[in-house]
Amino acid sequence: MSKLAVVSSATVLGVEGRAVRVEVHVGQGLPAFTIVGLPDAACREARDRVRAAIATSGLSWPLQRITVNLAPSSLRKVGGGLDLAIAIGVLVADDKVGAAAVTGMGFVGELGLDGTVQPVAGTVPLVDALDADVVVVARDSAEEARLVDRHVVRPVSTLTELVKALKGEEPWPEHPRPASPPGPPPVPDLTDVRGQPVARHALELAAAGGHNLLFVGPPGAGKTMLAQRLPGILPPLTPEEALLTTRVHSAAGLIRPGFGLVAAPPFRAPHHSSSMVSLVGGGTATMRPGELSLAAGGVLFLDELGEFQPSALDALRQPIEEGCVRVSRARATITLPARFLLVAAMNPCPCGQGGPGECTCTDTARLRYRRRLSAPLLDRFDLRVDVARPDVDELLRGRGGEPSATVRERVLAARARAAARGVTSNARLPAERLETEAPLTPGALTMIETSLRQGRLSARGLARIRRVALTVADLAGLEGPLRAEEIGQALALRQDPMPLDRAVA
Amino acid sequence: MSPPSLPGAAWLTALAGLPKMGPARLLAISLVYEPAEAWQAVATGQVLRRPELVERMGPSPQVVAEGWQRAAARVDVEATWADHADISVAARGDAAYPAALVDDLEPPAVVFTRGAPVLDGTPRVAVVGTRRCTRYGFDVAGELGRELAAAGMQVVSGLALGIDGAAHQGALDAAAAPPVAVVGSGVDVVYPQRHRRLWEQIAAAGSILSECPLGTPPEAWRFPARNRIIAALADAVVVVESAGSGGSMYTVEEALARDRPVLAVPGSVQSRASAGTNKLLAEGAGVVRDANDVLAAMGLPQRPRRRARKDAAPRAGPAGAVLRALRAGPGTLDSLTSATGLALGPLSVAVAELEAAGWVSRHGLWLERTKPAR
Numbered sequence: 001m002s003k004l005a006v007v008s009s010a011t012v013l014g015v016e017g018r019a020v021r022v023e024v025h026v027g028q029g030l031p032a033f034t035i036v037g038l039p040d041a042a043c044r045e046a047r048d049r050v051r052a053a054i055a056t057s058g059l060s061w062p063l064q065r066i067t068v069n070l071a072p073s074s075l076r077k078v079g080g081g082l083d084l085a086i087a088i089g090v091l092v093a094d095d096k097v098g099a100a101a102v103t104g105m106g107f108v109g110e111l112g113l114d115g116t117v118q119p120v121a122g123t124v125p126l127v128d129a130l131d132a133d134v135v136v137v138a139r140d141s142a143e144e145a146r147l148v149d150r151h152v153v154r155p156v157s158t159l160t161e162l163v164k165a166l167k168g169e170e171p172w173p174e175h176p177r178p179a180s181p182p183g184p185p186p187v188p189d190l191t192d193v194r195g196q197p198v199a200r201h202a203l204e205l206a207a208a209g210g211h212n213l214l215f216v217g218p219p220g221a222g223k224t225m226l227a228q229r230l231p232g233i234l235p236p237l238t239p240e241e242a243l244l245t246t247r248v249h250s251a252a253g254l255i256r257p258g259f260g261l262v263a264a265p266p267f268r269a270p271h272h273s274s275s276m277v278s279l280v281g282g283g284t285a286t287m288r289p290g291e292l293s294l295a296a297g298g299v300l301f302l303d304e305l306g307e308f309q310p311s312a313l314d315a316l317r318q319p320i321e322e323g324c325v326r327v328s329r330a331r332a333t334i335t336l337p338a339r340f341l342l343v344a345a346m347n348p349c350p351c352g353q354g355g356p357g358e359c360t361c362t363d364t365a366r367l368r369y370r371r372r373l374s375a376p377l378l379d380r381f382d383l384r385v386d387v388a389r390p391d392v393d394e395l396l397r398g399r400g401g402e403p404s405a406t407v408r409e410r411v412l413a414a415r416a417r418a419a420a421r422g423v424t425s426n427a428r429l430p431a432e433r434l435e436t437e438a439p440l441t442p443g444a445l446t447m448i449e450t451s452l453r454q455g456r457l458s459a460r461g462l463a464r465i466r467r468v469a470l471t472v473a474d475l476a477g478l479e480g481p482l483r484a485e486e487i488g489q490a491l492a493l494r495q496d497p498m499p500l501d502r503a504v505a
Numbered sequence: 506m507s508p509p510s511l512p513g514a515a516w517l518t519a520l521a522g523l524p525k526m527g528p529a530r531l532l533a534i535s536l537v538y539e540p541a542e543a544w545q546a547v548a549t550g551q552v553l554r555r556p557e558l559v560e561r562m563g564p565s566p567q568v569v570a571e572g573w574q575r576a577a578a579r580v581d582v583e584a585t586w587a588d589h590a591d592i593s594v595a596a597r598g599d600a601a602y603p604a605a606l607v608d609d610l611e612p613p614a615v616v617f618t619r620g621a622p623v624l625d626g627t628p629r630v631a632v633v634g635t636r637r638c639t640r641y642g643f644d645v646a647g648e649l650g651r652e653l654a655a656a657g658m659q660v661v662s663g664l665a666l667g668i669d670g671a672a673h674q675g676a677l678d679a680a681a682a683p684p685v686a687v688v689g690s691g692v693d694v695v696y697p698q699r700h701r702r703l704w705e706q707i708a709a710a711g712s713i714l715s716e717c718p719l720g721t722p723p724e725a726w727r728f729p730a731r732n733r734i735i736a737a738l739a740d741a742v743v744v745v746e747s748a749g750s751g752g753s754m755y756t757v758e759e760a761l762a763r764d765r766p767v768l769a770v771p772g773s774v775q776s777r778a779s780a781g782t783n784k785l786l787a788e789g790a791g792v793v794r795d796a797n798d799v800l801a802a803m804g805l806p807q808r809p810r811r812r813a814r815k816d817a818a819p820r821a822g823p824a825g826a827v828l829r830a831l832r833a834g835p836g837t838l839d840s841l842t843s844a845t846g847l848a849l850g851p852l853s854v855a856v857a858e859l860e861a862a863g864w865v866s867r868h869g870l871w872l873e874r875t876k877p878a879r
Contacts, residue, residue, distance in 0.1 A: 198839040201849055216870055348869060356639040356835045356868045358777055363636065363666060363697065386837040386870035447854075450861045472850075484857075485850035492838055492853035497870050 002027030005092035005099060008106045009085035010129040011077045012122035014287040014327070014334035015244075015251045017129025021071040022082060024089030029065030035086070037070030040285050043077045049111045050087045057115035057159045062094040076332075078285045080110030081120040084136065087111060087159060088166075101166040106130035106151070109138045115159040121253025122286070124148060124246055136162060139175050143260040144250055147243065187232040187264065191403040192225070195394040199226050202385040202493060204407055207233045208414035209471030210425030212320065212342040212380055214305070216497040217387030218352040223345035226387065227269075227301045230343060232404040234265040235415050237297050244337055245297045248289050265298035268340075272307035276315045281336050282327035292319050295340035305344040306372040313377055316342070320380050344381070346373070348498060370498045382427065382464050383493045414474035426471045431463045438470040443484040451491060465490045513540035514596040515586035517615040520544060522585065522718045523576045525569050528613055528730050533561045535614040540596065548577035588719060592692060593618040603714075605629070609737045610762060613716035619692040620712040623685055623738065629659040630799055631739035631760070633732075633753045634668025634746040639778050639835060640866050640873035642746030643671045645770055649743060650675025652796030654682045656808050659711070661685045661739045663731060664704065665752075666697055668745045673703055676711075683711030687734045689727035691715060696723040714738075729755045736760040741803050743793050744769045747781035754781055766802050768793045773834050818864055823847050823855035828864060831874040841872070 005024045010017045033047050054061055068086055070077045085107040091097045108126045110118040119137070120126070123144040127135050135151045137144075142155035155175045156162040164170040193200060199215065203226060206213040215223040237245060246262045249255050255262070270279060270291040277283035281290030292300060302308060319325045323339035350369050351361045359366070378384075418425050421437055429437060440448065448465070451457035457465065468490035469482045478486070517540050521531055534543050537555055545551070550570050552558045559566045595601035596615050603623045606612045623629075630653050632646055650660050650672035660676035662669040664686040676684040684707050688696070692713045695701045707713055716734065717727065732752055736742060736759035744767070747753035760767050768791035772779025786792060793799055797807040819825050823845065830836060830844035841852060856872060859865040863877030 195843065196839060197842045198837075198849060356637075356778070356871055356873060359637060384870070386839060388837055388839050391843070447857055451857070454861060456860070456867075476850075484854050488853035488857045489849050491857055492849070495867060495870055 003093045003095065005089045005102075007085045007089040007092065007102055008130060008132055009082050009108060010106070010126040011075065011079070011081065012125050012251055012286050013075075013078075013332060014282070014336055015125055015248050015289055015293065016334070017122065017125035017127070018075055019129045019131060020075070020077060020082065020085075022085040022089045023069040023071060024086065024093045025067045025069070026062050026064050026090070026093040027067075031063045031065065033066045033068075035068045035070065037068075037073040037077065038075065039070060039077045039082075040079070042079050043070075043082060046080060046083045046086050046111075049080065049083055049113060050090065052113040053083070053111040053115045053159050054087055054090065056113060057163070059091065059096060059159075059163065060094075062090070066090060066093075076285060079120060080118070081108050081122070081126060083111040084109035084117060084159075084162075088162070091163065097163060097166050101168075104133045106132035106135045108135065108141070108145075109156075111159060117156050117158060117162070119144075122251040123255075124243075124250035127151065127153075128247070142175060143177070144246075144255055147246060147261055187404070188225075188228050189232060189404045190229045190407055191400040193222070193229065193401050194399075195390045195401075196222065196226070196387060198493075199385050199387045200401060202383045203230055204233065204411060204475060205468065205471050205493070206230065206341060206343065206383055207235075207407075208411045208425070208475050209382075209418070209468060210341060210427035211382035211468055211471065212427075213344070213383040213385065214378075214381040214497065215343070215345040215385055215387045216348050217345075218347060218389060221387040221389045223387050224269075224301075224303055227299070227303075227343045227345065228267065229404065230299050230301075230341070231265045231267045233408045233411050234298065234341070235408075235412055237263060237265060241297045248293050248296055248337060251286070252289050252294060254294070266295055267299045267301065268295040269301040269303060272302070272304045274308070274312060276309065276312040279312050280315050280319075280325050280327060282329050282334065287327060287329065287332065287334050287336075289336050290325070292316070292325055292338040292340065293336040296337040298340060300340040300342050302342070302344040305346040306369055310372065310374070314374065317376060317380065342380070345387075346497075348386075366498075373498070378496070379460065381494075382468050384495060384497050385493060386497070410475055413477070414471060417474045426467045426474065429467055429470070434463060434466050438466045439481040440466075440487070441481045441483050444469075444482050444487040447484045447487050447491070457491065461494060465494060468493065511541070511582065511586055512596075514594045514599060514615055515582060515589075516540035516544040517596050518589055518594055518617075518718050519577075519580050519582045519585050520547060521615055521716065522580070522721070523547070523573050525563075525572060527726070528611060528716055530558075530561050531614040532611065533558055535597070544577070544582065547573045550574045585718070589617070592719070593622060603738065605738050606734070611733060612737075613734060615716065617692050617715045617718060618712050620708040620710075621683060623712050623714065624659060624683070627657065627659050627682060628803060628805065629661050629685065629739045630803070631661040631735045631742040631756065632668070632672035632745060633662055633735065633742065633756050634672075634744055635748055635751060635753060635778055635781075636665050636667040636669075637748075637778065638667040638671070638746045639772075639776060640868065640875055641772065641776075642668055642770070642778055644875055646671035646745040647675035647678075649745065649770075649793070649796055649799070650677075650684075651679045652808070653799060654679035654684065656796055656800060656805075657682050658799075659683060659685050661687065661735055663728075663735060663752075664688050664700055664707070664713070666699065668753075670700055670703055672745070673707060677703075677706055680710075685712050685714060685738065687714045687731055687738065688723075689715070689717070689731040690723035691717050691719040691721040693719045694722060728752055732756040733759040736763055736765060739765060741766045741768060741799060743799055744782050744785060744790075745793075746770065746772060746776075746778045748777055749780045749784060751781065757785065766791060768799060768802055770794075776834050819859070823851045824859055824864075827852070827855050827859060828874060831865065831872060835868070835871045835873045837870055837872070 007022045117138040119141040123141040127145045136154045139155040139157045145153045319338040325336045325338045469486040472486040646668040654676035742760040769782040769785040826845040866875045
């Protein structure tokens with residue numbers, strides 16, 4: 001006499017969920033409990049958790065030969081999210097719960113030994129992968145699960161609760177939604193920044209045009225403080241972007257219980273000791289998204305750019321161009337989102353003083369420091385700005401600067417003009433459309449020609465200059481061809497911050 | 506043993522290549538022994554019997570002498586001498602030895618010269634300064650080098666980065682009196698590497714001097730010693746830019762010890778690179794505004810002043826404001842915005858125009874005021 005049950009659940013890979021069919025067979029033979037179908041260590045341990053949870057929930061464990069198959073068997077199953085489905089499968093196969101009660105239902109959750117249902121990382125992609133009308137999740141995952149908005153979400157806190165509901169003995173537990181989900185922590189405001197007009201302006205340009213930004217300045221000049229204020233002037237995420245960002249954060253297990261959608265542009269600031277894998281992602285069996293993906297839709301801030309491993313920095317180049325990371329590992333090849341605004345900060349040289357005649361570094365030290373920043377990476381920064389220590393007078397007595405809200409309005413207006421060109425930001429305007437979208441006045445043309453002839457501008461930099469100049473014009477609300485003023489600004493903000501040599505005349 | 510037919514300079518060359526053989530020790534040894542004897546004495550450890558040498562051999566003469574003995578055992582004097590065939594090697598007393606060094610306080614026992622010999626009877630001016638100079642110092646050094654060379658001075662400097670290099674380059678550009686470089690490594694060991702071209706140009710047009718045999722690496726202690734030769738060779742020493750302490754200040758001390766006039770180029774009191782020169786001026790050094798000030802200090806006839814060219818630097822409008830703001834020293838876009846009160850748009854246009862015309866030059870994100878090339 002043997003019985004079979006089939007329950008749906010899911011596992012996560014990268015930022016995508018994959019549906020998993022949990023087949024449980026309870027049949028004749030010596031009592032045993034095996035899980036097959038490529039489970040990882042945490043998944044194989046489900047045996048012990050499920051058995052203990054069923055026992056402590058006051059249900060009997062069938063003393064028969066139990067085989068759990070996780071299909072498709074080619075897909076690696078990771079983590080404890082399948083616990084709940086396995087437990088329900090065992091109960092159905094053992095006739096404790098009717099098979100009809102679980103049809104059209106999906107289960108996502110980890111079990112504690114005491115029968116509690118625990119939330120798991122990646123609830124959003126997991127639930128999204130479920131082809132079911134009703135999904136059962138842990139109580140703390142309910143907000144995340146509801147974001148998918150395709151299913152009836154049934155939050156449960158214990159296995160007992162779930163079994164009683166499935167049997168129809170008790171109604172589904174009502175877990176009131178948190179009255180007001182605690183809002184995101186307030187984003188720091190630009191009004192705190194005193195002086196530093198050029199750096200402020202560069203932030204605004206970066207936000208409006210999606211241009212990557214490099215701050216160069218001595219320690220304590222406020223590079224980090226400035227960068228932290230960038231998310232506050234970025235346009236809000238669109239619903240699709242917000243869902244994507246939430247999905248990434250969910251897959252990385254970064255959504256705190258009770259918090260739902262990640263609606264504000266994220267700000268990620270990985271430490272300079274971060275490995276390439278932690279930045280790019282795909283380091284674990286779940287191919288967990290890295291910092292690049294977590295910053296998608298928001299800002300990736302790399303402080304002390306020169307201190308990052310060269311391999312980690314080189315790995316940034318393809319995502320910056322393509323807006324996604326393709327990670328190939330032994331187990332799988334996945335694509336992770338990575339459309340972020342890159343902001344980096346570094347000292348002008350090891351001693352940090354930088355100015356002509358001020359620096360005390362040896363020549364070799366300067367050279368070595370400069371070489372850490374490869375030319376292809378530097379090229380991807382459209383805006384390179386010197387940040388000096390703010391003037392003491394300004395710091396103590398100066399009035400606060402323009403608040404973020406005002407700046408953000410201008411940014412939104414500029415983005416609207418970019419949208420009218422059919423792109424989300426000017427940085428993504430294809431080079432071939434620059435002639436029509438960003439024509440030049442004769443004065444601007446002369447300036448570009450002089451700069452090209454004097455070697456202060458490269459052909460490669462030309463397209464980038466025009467995009468930045470277009471953003472300058474958009475922010476100022478200017479119409480018509482770009483003037484020398486806009487081109488001049490774009491040029492002034494794109495200088496090599498640390499030329500390798502002071503050439504001998 | 507090598508045949509005794511080798512010239513004295515050959516033995517001194519071999520001696521100079523021994524470890525821990527500084528100029529003072531080499532000179533002392535060369536004063537006690539004849540060159541061939543000196544090599545013998547060092548190679549056999551007999552130097553320890555001469556108390557006047559032992560007192561110069563540091564806290565542990567025994568160790569130094571043994572080091573010399575060990576190193577000497579591995580040296581083939583004849584082969585070393587053959588290696589130096591392509592350059593001029595002059596021991597003190599040889600005809601090729603620079604006359605200015607013969608009666609010096611600490612004359613080098615042997616001088617290696619690549620290129621032409623240092624001219625006798627031609628006045629020489631040392632133009633020295635910091636390696637980390639500002640654009641201002643760099644330009645002034647180049648101009649002084651050019652004008653002094655054109656006035657018939659041999660410009661002496663150390664071939665270092667910054668001021669030294671600019672002075673040499675200026676002297677080369679004048680294509681008049683040949684420049685003289687005194688280096689702290691062997692004359693075949695280019696240091697710094699970035700001056701490789703300059704090095705070759707000076708070897709071709711003037712002279713490169715050293716008291717170290719070929720192949721000597723640039724060790725830190727050799728540079729102050731090198732500076733005393735610069736001071737000794739020069740009839741006057743001009744410091745263009747220098748921080749309060751550093752190699753140039755050492756050259757100044759050596760010049761004062763030899764009664765050579767010391768002159769300095771004034772700089773902004775806010776510039777760290779001019780702290781040393783301004784201090785020299787405060788202590789009574791001569792002021793150098795141009796080459797004529799140097800000539801006057803040396804009691805030489807001045808060159809006709811070029812008629813003051815009308816300074817065509819823009820004065821009006823944003824460009825004038827930018828130049829005025831940069832007068833105090835280098836600035837960044839940020840500092841210029843607050844100093845001029847201009848918006849970033851007009852400011853960057855002004856900067857771009859000034860840069861294109863050569864009134865402003867860029868060092869990374871810093872802007873400095875310059876004069877357009879003639």
